[in-house]
Amino acid sequence: METIPEAETPGSDPWLAFFADRGHTGVRRIGAGVEGVVYSLGEGLAAKVWSGRPPGDIEVTRQVYADIARHPLPFATPEILDVEDHEGVTVTYERELPGDSMRGDSAHEAYERRLLPRHNDALLGVLRGLACVPGTDAMRRMTVQGDDRPLWRDHDCFRSALAALVARAAARHGAVLAAQLPDFEAGVERTRKALHALPDAPVAAIHGDLVPPNIHVDAAGRPVAVLDFGFFTTAGDPAFEAAVTAAIWDMYGPHAEEHTAELTRLFAHELGYAPATLTTYQAAYALMTYDLFGLGDRDGHFRWCTEQLRRNAVFSA
Structure with missing residues (x-):
């Protein structure tokens, strides 16, 4: 995933308003890659807006994340805390990773x-x-x-x-x-x-x-x-x-x-x-x-x- 340093405004990215409407303050876009765009929601939480991956695959991915996270590693790995479907687009809520x-x-x-x-x-x-x-x-x-x-x-x-x-x-x-x-x-x-x-x-x-x-x-x-x-x-x-x-x-x-x-x-x-x-x-x-x-x-x-x-x-x- 390529980090995107510049900040966007809600008018240029509707997902900023989407997350703000759900009560998240200080939302910012922090990265984009082949599979989607990632946003920081504050308070240790991040969201990923997925592109082209059906919900069934997300559940497999969620289990893979859980399988990896249960092992003690010297570095953090993603964990999906919740999944939402918004007009056919899958959104996952994850813990924000450090570093x-x-x-x-x-x-x-x-x-x-x-x-x-x-x-x-x-x-x-x-x-x-x-x-x-x-x-x-x-x-x-x-x-x-x-x-x-x-x-x-x-x-x-x-x-x-x-x-x-x-x-x-x-x-x-x-x-x-x-x-x-x-x-x-x-x-x-x-x-x-x-x-x-x-x-x-x-x-x-x-x-x-x-x-x-x-x-x-x-x-x-x-x-x-x-x-x-x-x-x-x-x-x-x-x-x-x-x-x-x-x-x-x-x-x-x-x-x-x-x-x-x-x-x-x-x-x-x-x-x-x-x-x-x-x-x-x-x-x-x-x-x-x-x-x-x-x-x-x-x-x-x-x-x-x-x-x-x-x-x-x-x-x-």
């Missing part, structure tokens, strides 16, 4: 060439924490962004569920991606085979979108909250979380490729994940998300996925 974004999105903020130790430590802390939360039935019932069914439906292991999603995603608009990548179909098949060949792994909570704005830190740089679950939240191999986090930490900066390689090495060393496993998951992530925001070279995420696949040793072998 400030670790840093802005790399599309809007220049990242230094050198990775900062405090950022590395914060990422490792979050990855270790989430890896200790067991995967649950509710997490398996989550539908990831862009797909039409729960990720785990008809599957009994994470790697086969991902391989099936890679096939579905490649079939959505694969011809557009194939125009950018020679030997596209063979690369998809190599990725699916590599996924099926992965060893058994623990099944833990997966956030799936640990970009810097979704990690809140305190003044000392320690992670105090992780927010905005839902984009690719599921149950799965913690190595998938590490692989994706290494790739999306810096997506658009001038040193993005270096940062991905360095974080991949760091996570492999510190967390004990096989580098080949991380590379496989990074190829799968690019194939599963390439078309979620737009198609063609004018879309930043599409370009990023194409570049990831061009240099990925599994896809482009």
